[in-house]
Amino acid sequence: MTRQVFRLDVFGKSHVGRVRSLNEDRCFADAAAGVFAVADGMGGHRGGDLASAAIVERLATVGIATTAADLRARVEARLDAANDAILDLATAAGATIGSTVVVLLLFAEHFACLWAGDSRAYRLSRGLFARITRDHSKLQELLDAGLIAQHEAATYPGRNVITRAVGVSAAFAVERTSDVVRPGDVFLLCSDGLTNHVGDAEIAAILARPGAREAAEALVAAALSRGGSDNVTALVLRCLPPPRGTGAGNG
Ligand SMILES: [Mn+2]
Structure with a gap:
């Protein structure tokens, strides 16, 4: 059975x-399990490719959870297993490889977001647009410390240096946040290949369009039109009101 109380409109590009x-x-989406993710691998000789693949392969085994806490525990166990597997790959390759990850979990009318690195989640809820995640990056540390200003961030030379990722340390932990989903909420999961080129205001405007596919394609097109200097991924998830008369129990 599914515990989704919303009609989901999901598209990842x-x-x-x-x-x-x-x-x-x-890019990963399992609507029945309520698991959605973007991972951005790094490392030479296909190492980054192996790292991001190791994450989504494990997320594909989450299955149907019985509670929101069970879902979160299942996902965290997969991320821990991916961390160990990538560390083993790195040891075998004699190189540092790893991957960022941002995961959105949906269970009934609740969501949780787990992340490591600079892949991001955004939410548009009742007209309010907000970034849910906080980058694990050198740039974010400098911004937090007041050592550089927000307007300098886009051109800061070390802006892609991340401070947390899956597969680079045995002491791995994700950061997480959670809240209630409101009917009509739109979520975006994306890699830095999008946010390096497309600012928050433009992302907000595109997410307000109807249709997850239209929004995801427009976001990727915007990044490509400005150079597409990196791989670019956008997963858009719209939580639409449940169909009438289903008694989905979200009152
Ligand atoms: Mn990237």
């Missing part, structure tokens, strides 16, 4: 970009 030859981003 991932593109290699205009510069790279390999797409090391991965």
